[in-house]
Amino acid sequence: MGSIAKIHDMLTSKQCSCAELTKSYLEEIEKSNGELNAYVSVTGAEALKTAEAVDKKIAAGEEIGMLEGVPMTLKDNISTKGIETTCCSKILTGYKPIYDASVWELLQAQNAVMLGKTNMDEFAMGSSCETSYFGGAANPFNTDHVAGGSSGGVASAVGGNIAAYGLGSDTGGSIRQPASFCGVVGLKPTYGSVSRYGLIAYASSLDQIGPITKSVEDASIVFDAISKRDKRDSTSVGSKKTTFDSLDNDIKGMKIGIAREYLDGVRDDVKEAVLNAAEVYKSLGAEIVYFDLPILKFALPVYYIIACAEASSNLGRYDGIRYGYKTEHYNGTHDMICRTRSEGFGDEVKRRILLGTYVLSAGYYDAYYKKAQNLRGTIISAFNSALENCDVILAPTVPMTAFEKGHAVSDPVETYLTDICTVPVNIAGLPGVSIPCGFNSNGMPIGMQLIGKSFGEAEILNAAYKYQQAQSDKFIDTKWGVKL
Numbered sequence: 001m002g003s004i005a006k007i008h009d010m011l012t013s014k015q016c017s018c019a020e021l022t023k024s025y026l027e028e029i030e031k032s033n034g035e036l037n038a039y040v041s042v043t044g045a046e047a048l049k050t051a052e053a054v055d056k057k058i059a060a061g062e063e064i065g066m067l068e069g070v071p072m073t074l075k076d077n078i079s080t081k082g083i084e085t086t087c088c089s090k091i092l093t094g095y096k097p098i099y100d101a102s103v104w105e106l107l108q109a110q111n112a113v114m115l116g117k118t119n120m121d122e123f124a125m126g127s128s129c130e131t132s133y134f135g136g137a138a139n140p141f142n143t144d145h146v147a148g149g150s151s152g153g154v155a156s157a158v159g160g161n162i163a164a165y166g167l168g169s170d171t172g173g174s175i176r177q178p179a180s181f182c183g184v185v186g187l188k189p190t191y192g193s194v195s196r197y198g199l200i201a202y203a204s205s206l207d208q209i210g211p212i213t214k215s216v217e218d219a220s221i222v223f224d225a226i227s228k229r230d231k232r233d234s235t236s237v238g239s240k241k242t243t244f245d246s247l248d249n250d251i252k253g254m255k256i257g258i259a260r261e262y263l264d265g266v267r268d269d270v271k272e273a274v275l276n277a278a279e280v281y282k283s284l285g286a287e288i289v290y291f292d293l294p295i296l297k298f299a300l301p302v303y304y305i306i307a308c309a310e311a312s313s314n315l316g317r318y319d320g321i322r323y324g325y326k327t328e329h330y331n332g333t334h335d336m337i338c339r340t341r342s343e344g345f346g347d348e349v350k351r352r353i354l355l356g357t358y359v360l361s362a363g364y365y366d367a368y369y370k371k372a373q374n375l376r377g378t379i380i381s382a383f384n385s386a387l388e389n390c391d392v393i394l395a396p397t398v399p400m401t402a403f404e405k406g407h408a409v410s411d412p413v414e415t416y417l418t419d420i421c422t423v424p425v426n427i428a429g430l431p432g433v434s435i436p437c438g439f440n441s442n443g444m445p446i447g448m449q450l451i452g453k454s455f456g457e458a459e460i461l462n463a464a465y466k467y468q469q470a471q472s473d474k475f476i477d478t479k480w481g482v483k484l
Helices: 003-013 018-036 043-057 101-108 153-159 176-181 216-226 269-285 294-317 332-344 347-360 365-389 412-417 421-428 458-470
Strands: 040-044 073-076 113-118 142-146 164-167 183-187 211-212 257-259 289-291 392-396 431-441 443-453
Touching: 003 018, 003 216, 018 040, 018 043, 018 073, 018 113, 018 183, 040 142, 040 153, 043 113, 043 142, 073 153, 101 216, 101 332, 113 153, 142 294, 142 392, 153 211, 164 216, 176 183, 176 289, 176 443, 183 216, 183 458, 216 431, 216 458, 257 269, 257 443, 269 392, 269 431, 269 443, 289 365, 294 347, 294 365, 294 412, 294 421, 347 365, 365 392, 365 421, 392 458, 431 458, 443 458
Parallel strands: 073 113, 073 164, 257 289, 257 392
Antiparallel strands: 040 113, 164 211, 183 211, 183 431, 392 443, 431 443
């Protein structure tokens, strides 16, 4: 078990068969998932069927692609034909899509071995994975702590070595935040570079699918595989170029910007780790440029207004009539819909639907939603201006390390603030990658993020790769403490 390249070498050199490898992952899931709660469903039969197909190709002397036969997972809001996809919500229990998401079509065509669907905050609404109908995923570094959200199950599975990689979705930090908490790599691509067809929507203008992996190389390999234009998604344009070939380019002379506002309110240990990373970049020949980005203070309110407004519209389709949960006792259609939605949605989802409906309602639309959209344009312009003076921006991924279970319930406002460093990237539609940059005094991982220009995945992944090379001790296999 290890990186994608290592697994590929093991398969092609016949150190083990794909079936043996898949069985070892499935056995590890059986042993570890009770504690981690990373998977909400396991697709062992389907995984072994694909593994056998890969073994036949290898036995016949055929070449296999880099992702063929590599065991992986999908967040439970990515549609899989005939396989239950619930968004970890009671209201979608029993729902089996009749089509595959584009990203899963692309990976299936490359014989990716899907081990199962992973845990998440209900409808991707949360920062700890604890709003899941199935209970939250645990952090592989300390199972008393959360894995983060909303893609907590994917990050827990990859960090806990029960998947080689996985796909999550990022609406306001939902790939990068759990990646930071679980000591793995998480890439939120440029909006439009990866098709959203088959991703069950939270906020359509913010959602983006991306990889969670053990290393930067793995993130690059997976991103290149899924960043294809898709005519079924009107916002899809695909990636401008492959990123893997750009890894290991010299970063001497690269300008790395640090916005002072990104360091405000950040825990001391996180700030220290990020500033230490800046020193590593200086030693590699990069130039560190400090600048001001005062518009950042508006990012969180803008995000919650826009995201909740879009959620209230997107989630209107869950009514108990077409699919999913339906209340047993009701008087008439209106009562049935009210009871189904009241019983089917969790508290956090209901809170965001109500907030979104409020800001879209007559008398409040101009005061909130329209103003948020105008501010969104200002935030986009501010990032574009900043990125004219530097090549990438360095920032903390989250202001803190993974908190203990139950904290999100006892202090929901502070939990919302965990998104403060990640949401600006979604508002601006830019790419961002979170990579490990150290540990706190309790051994919990700290993550930093690199933010790039639109469709600048190659640049941020290359910069992340150079840091990974220089600081390989920050990239650790959590189960066995083995460096990747």
